[in-house]
Amino acid sequence: RYAEIMSSVEVLIEEHRRMEAAGLREHSRLHRIVPSIGTFFTSLPLRRAFLAQDAKHSIAARRFVPPSFNDIRRILNTAQLYAIAPDLQLITFDGDMTLYADGQDFAKDSKLVCQLVSLLQHDLRVAIVTAASYGDDATGYERRLSGLLAGFEEAGLSAERLARFFVLGGECNYLFQCKANYHLQYIAEDIYRPATGIRLWSDVDINRLLDVAERNLRRCVSDMRLPARVLRKPRAVGVIADGGAGIRREQLDECTLSTQHALLKYQHSPSQDKAPLPFCAFNGGSDVWVDIGNKFIGVQLLQAYLGTTPATTLHVGDQFLSTGNDFSTRTACCTTWIVSPQETSEVLLDLNELLDQAKA
Structure with missing residues (x-):
């Protein structure tokens, strides 16, 4: 039945x-x-x-x-x-709770290392599209992905296949490509971003939007007496728990939804005569972040840069609820909703088997 x-x-x-x-x-x-x-x-x-x-x-x-x-x-x-x-050409992944545990680094002994290597050996383009943001400095991303990059070196991937691996940080703000020395290299924005849209975002407008978000997040921390601090970055602002303290999901959702409301109210106020900046306010599971841009833009940038389409692109992530930052990718490409790195491994086991069958 x-x-x-x-x-x-x-x-x-x-x-x-x-x-x-x-x-x-x-x-x-x-x-x-x-x-x-x-x-x-x-x-x-x-x-x-x-x-x-x-x-x-x-x-x-x-x-x-x-x-x-x-x-x-x-x-x-x-x-x-x-x-x-x-027909798969590009597969993109969320980071935390998709490829590795929340807040942790990519371990070298993870089963996912071999599975991602296999995807590259099938000549797919592979990208990690993450909210994690360390600006245009590759060091922070390389630290988080140290086990994976070491796995690439151990597998002896060719320079051509390494060049098919990308990291897009800050949702859509900082693009890196893996080079023959197994290190990530920043790609200047004028190379992969069109001359319109994201490149027209001004620092003044970005800071004004983040100011609104920061005020609301600080209010949430105060009103709910959260054991947390507010952290500001050039293109993001977030709430992070202190030490080993935990924040309940309902409180994280309150921070997320109230900040979304505050930002939309600001963007549609009579004083705003410009096109509103896209943003993503999301519950990261243990923290809350507001990023300039979102993964919808990130995936579309990769598709345009790499010449793929929604029907040949797959995004794998765990944050597909309305307060999650993978949610927006549903309108940019095909998606797979997982709940843990273990489930990602199971999905990739099936996918690699299907790719082997297609090649046979």
């Missing part, structure tokens, strides 16, 4: 894709059922994906527990892998 349901949803998705291609998305049955439905950049073989997940997790054998949110999430992930693997 579940397989039949998945087949029916497949039909609805394909109809929606055809209607959208014809400029008639509002007339699809799926749009009428779910008016907020987005764009499907590829087909989704949901029946095949369900059967694969059922073989692993015995979903249909359960009598008292229906398919859960996580079951559906994994089915969608698997369907997306099946659909995109033959």
